[in-house]
Amino acid sequence: MHLARTPGAAPQLRHVDFVCQPVRSEDGDVIGIFIQGTDVTDRLLAESAVVESEAKxxxxxxxxxxxxxxxxxxxxxxxxxxxxxxxxxKPSGKLDGLAWHATLHPDDLPHALDRWRQAIDTGGTYECEFRIRRADGFYRWHLSRALPIRDAAGGIVRWVGSNTDIEDQKSAARALERLNKTLEQQVAESHADRDRMWRLSTDVMLVADFDANIVAINPAWTELLGWEASALVGRSFMDLVHPDDRIETLAEVGDLSAGRRTYKFINRYRCRDGHYVVLSWTAVPDARFIHAVGRDITADREAADALRRTELALQQSQKMETIGKLTGGVAHDFNNLLQVISGNLQLLAADVAGNARAERRLGNALGGVQRGAKLASQLLAFGRRQPLEPKTIRIGRLIGGMEDMLRRSLGEAIEIETLVSGGLWNTLVDPTQVENAILNLAINARDAMDGTGKLTLEAGNAFLDDAYARQHAEVAPGQYVMLAVTDTGCGMTPDVLAQAYEPFFSTKPEGKGTGLGLSMVYGFVKQSGGHIKIYSEPGMGTTVKLYLPRSHDREETGPVLETTLVEGGRETILVAEDDDQVRATVVETLSELGYRVLKASDAASALAIVESGMSIDLLFTDVVMPGPLRSPELARRARERLPGLAVLFTSGYTENSIVHGGRLDAGVDL
Incomplete structure (x- = not known):
C-alpha cells in the first residue's frame, strides 16, 4: 500500500506492508482490529537497483x-x-538447478556438487572440472568457475560463473601421457603414428632438458608463435617467456627436475612478431627430458578478465544508484525548507527597508539560501533527478561564448586554449547544464593548478566502438561529441581517482569546496545518455572527457531572455500546494505583489475551485501532492474548463510526473 508522510512533512509516497489482527474481549467477541505497518520503501528501492544491475x-x-x-x-x-x-x-528458459545437474556426467556429479557446497559454505571461489552432455548426447570436459558477488557490507548477494570447454586440452594431456608412457617403456610403436600426432596437433609440443634447453618442437609452434624449429632447437625456452613469468617458470622446471608433473601451469610466450600469447602447460618428466604440451588460452583469459571487470562495474553501479536515490530525496526536503526560508526573508525585506543593519543581515541570510539552493541543485544533478531541457546545440559555439566568463573566473595567471575540430557534430543536451559542467571542471582545474597553469578545452567528434563498450559495461557504442577539459595541475592518485565521482568527496581543505562538482557533472552526463572518463596521473595533470550523444537535427537557436524587476500585477492566481508553510509563503509573496490569490491544499481541492466558475488567470501548482488526483491531470482538466489558463509547475523534486527520460515533458513550464 502507498501512504503519504504525516502532515507538514515533504510530500512523498512510501510503501507500507500492513498486518491486521482481530482484538477480542474476554468472551471471545471481536471488539477491534490491531493494525501494524512496516515501511518497506528502502527495501523495494534496493531490490529495484539490483534488478537493473542484473539486466546489465x-x-x-x-x-x-x-x-x-x-x-x-x-x-x-x-x-x-x-x-x-x-x-x-534444452529449450530456452527451461533450465533450473535440477535440470542442469541432469546434463552432467553421472560419475562427475557427486564431486561437482560437493565442491559447490564447499564454496557456498566458505564463500570462496568455486572451481571444478566435469563433463557436460552435448545436445547430440556426447560429453565434453568443462572447467567451471564461479565467484561470489558481495554487497558493501561484505555479504554474498549472488554467484556468477562460467563454463570453459577444455575437452581439447584434456585430449592433448591424454595423448601426451600415452606418448610419455610409450617412451618410458620403449614400446615398439609405429613411427608414422607418433609423427602424425606430433605434426597434426594444434597444441604446441615441446621436448626440453632440465636446463630448459629445447630439444624438439612440433610444427604448431610455427603456426601459433611464428617460430621455425631451426630458430629454437638448442636455445633456452626461457628466452621466450615473459619477463614477469620467468621466476615462476623456473620454479616449475625445478619441480619437473624433481620428478613432479605439471598440470595447467600458465605463463606467457613471446611470438616472433613480438606480442605474447597465454599458454596453459601440461608436462611430464622422464629420466632425461621434459615432455610438455601447451594450449593457447589467450581468448579464455581475456574473457575471464572481462567478466571480472563486469563484476566490479556492477558493484559500482549499485553503489552509485543507491547514493543517487538518497541524495534525490534529501534534495527534495531541503528545497522545501529553502523555499520557506527564502520566501519569508524576501517578505521581511519590505518590513525592514531603510534599516541598514537589518538589510545587511538579510542579505547575508539570502546569500546562504542561494548557496543552499546551489547545493540542492548539485545533489539533484548527481542523483539524475534534475529536469533537463535539452536542445540541439553545437558545443563549439557554446565554448566560444564562455571564454570571457572563464577568464574572469580563473584569473589572468591561467592560460586558456580552445580547440574545436572542423565538421563538429551537433548534440542534444541542456545548454545550461553543459555550461555548469564546464565551469565546475574549470574551477576544479584552477584549484589543481594552484591558480597558475594552462587550461585546454577541446571539442571533437568521437566513435565509441564495440570493443570500448565491452570494457565499459555502461556505455552504448555509437557516435558522440567529445568535450575534453585538460589542466596542467597536480593530477590524481589511483585512490583519489577511484572516488572522484562520489558526492562530498574532496581533497581540498575544509571550507574550500563541497565535493559535488564532479558528482554533478557525472550525474548530468549519465542523465543525458552520455559517458564520462577521467585520465590523470600524479604530477601529470588531468583530462576529463565528456561523451555526449550525437544529434542529427539542426542547431536550435532561441530568443535571448532579459532579466527585469519583479513588478507584480492584478491577475488571479490559484496556488495548489500541500505543504502548509510553503503555501503560506507563496500566497503572502504573491499577495504583496498585488495579485489576487486563491489557495488549495491538494489537486482535488484546486479542481473544485476551477469548476466553481471563478475567473482564474494562472494555476500555480506543486508537481507531487497527496490524493488520487495528480498534478498533470489537474492541469489538463483545468485547461479544458478554462482554455486560456496558464499553468506553472513548481517543485524541488519532480520524480516522474512531468519529467520522463530525464527531460521535461513537451509544453511544460517548471
Whole structure:
C-alpha cells in the first residue's frame, strides 16, 4: 500500500506492508482490529537497483563466448545464457538447478556438487572440472568457475560463473601421457603414428632438458608463435617467456627436475612478431627430458578478465544508484525548507527597508539560501533527478561564448586554449547544464593548478566502438561529441581517482569546496545518455572527457531572455500546494505583489475551485501532492474548463510526473 508522510512533512509516497489482527474481549467477541505497518520503501528501492544491475549483467553475459550462469546467495542456480541452452539442446528458459545437474556426467556429479557446497559454505571461489552432455548426447570436459558477488557490507548477494570447454586440452594431456608412457617403456610403436600426432596437433609440443634447453618442437609452434624449429632447437625456452613469468617458470622446471608433473601451469610466450600469447602447460618428466604440451588460452583469459571487470562495474553501479536515490530525496526536503526560508526573508525585506543593519543581515541570510539552493541543485544533478531541457546545440559555439566568463573566473595567471575540430557534430543536451559542467571542471582545474597553469578545452567528434563498450559495461557504442577539459595541475592518485565521482568527496581543505562538482557533472552526463572518463596521473595533470550523444537535427537557436524587476500585477492566481508553510509563503509573496490569490491544499481541492466558475488567470501548482488526483491531470482538466489558463509547475523534486527520460515533458513550464 502507498501512504503519504504525516502532515507538514515533504510530500512523498512510501510503501507500507500492513498486518491486521482481530482484538477480542474476554468472551471471545471481536471488539477491534490491531493494525501494524512496516515501511518497506528502502527495501523495494534496493531490490529495484539490483534488478537493473542484473539486466546489465545478463546483457553482457549474452555477448560472451563462454557459457555463463548465475545463482542466488544460497547457491540455487537461476539463470543461464544462450550458450548453455545451445550446447545442451534444452529449450530456452527451461533450465533450473535440477535440470542442469541432469546434463552432467553421472560419475562427475557427486564431486561437482560437493565442491559447490564447499564454496557456498566458505564463500570462496568455486572451481571444478566435469563433463557436460552435448545436445547430440556426447560429453565434453568443462572447467567451471564461479565467484561470489558481495554487497558493501561484505555479504554474498549472488554467484556468477562460467563454463570453459577444455575437452581439447584434456585430449592433448591424454595423448601426451600415452606418448610419455610409450617412451618410458620403449614400446615398439609405429613411427608414422607418433609423427602424425606430433605434426597434426594444434597444441604446441615441446621436448626440453632440465636446463630448459629445447630439444624438439612440433610444427604448431610455427603456426601459433611464428617460430621455425631451426630458430629454437638448442636455445633456452626461457628466452621466450615473459619477463614477469620467468621466476615462476623456473620454479616449475625445478619441480619437473624433481620428478613432479605439471598440470595447467600458465605463463606467457613471446611470438616472433613480438606480442605474447597465454599458454596453459601440461608436462611430464622422464629420466632425461621434459615432455610438455601447451594450449593457447589467450581468448579464455581475456574473457575471464572481462567478466571480472563486469563484476566490479556492477558493484559500482549499485553503489552509485543507491547514493543517487538518497541524495534525490534529501534534495527534495531541503528545497522545501529553502523555499520557506527564502520566501519569508524576501517578505521581511519590505518590513525592514531603510534599516541598514537589518538589510545587511538579510542579505547575508539570502546569500546562504542561494548557496543552499546551489547545493540542492548539485545533489539533484548527481542523483539524475534534475529536469533537463535539452536542445540541439553545437558545443563549439557554446565554448566560444564562455571564454570571457572563464577568464574572469580563473584569473589572468591561467592560460586558456580552445580547440574545436572542423565538421563538429551537433548534440542534444541542456545548454545550461553543459555550461555548469564546464565551469565546475574549470574551477576544479584552477584549484589543481594552484591558480597558475594552462587550461585546454577541446571539442571533437568521437566513435565509441564495440570493443570500448565491452570494457565499459555502461556505455552504448555509437557516435558522440567529445568535450575534453585538460589542466596542467597536480593530477590524481589511483585512490583519489577511484572516488572522484562520489558526492562530498574532496581533497581540498575544509571550507574550500563541497565535493559535488564532479558528482554533478557525472550525474548530468549519465542523465543525458552520455559517458564520462577521467585520465590523470600524479604530477601529470588531468583530462576529463565528456561523451555526449550525437544529434542529427539542426542547431536550435532561441530568443535571448532579459532579466527585469519583479513588478507584480492584478491577475488571479490559484496556488495548489500541500505543504502548509510553503503555501503560506507563496500566497503572502504573491499577495504583496498585488495579485489576487486563491489557495488549495491538494489537486482535488484546486479542481473544485476551477469548476466553481471563478475567473482564474494562472494555476500555480506543486508537481507531487497527496490524493488520487495528480498534478498533470489537474492541469489538463483545468485547461479544458478554462482554455486560456496558464499553468506553472513548481517543485524541488519532480520524480516522474512531468519529467520522463530525464527531460521535461513537451509544453511544460517548471
Amino acid at each position: 549483467f545478463r546483457t553482457f553475459a549474452q555477448a560472451m563466448p563462454n557459457q555463463v550462469w548465475s545463482a542466488d546467495r544460497h547457491g540455487a542456480l537461476d539463470w543461464f545464457n544462450d550458450k548453455v541452452y545451445a550446447f545442451s539442446g
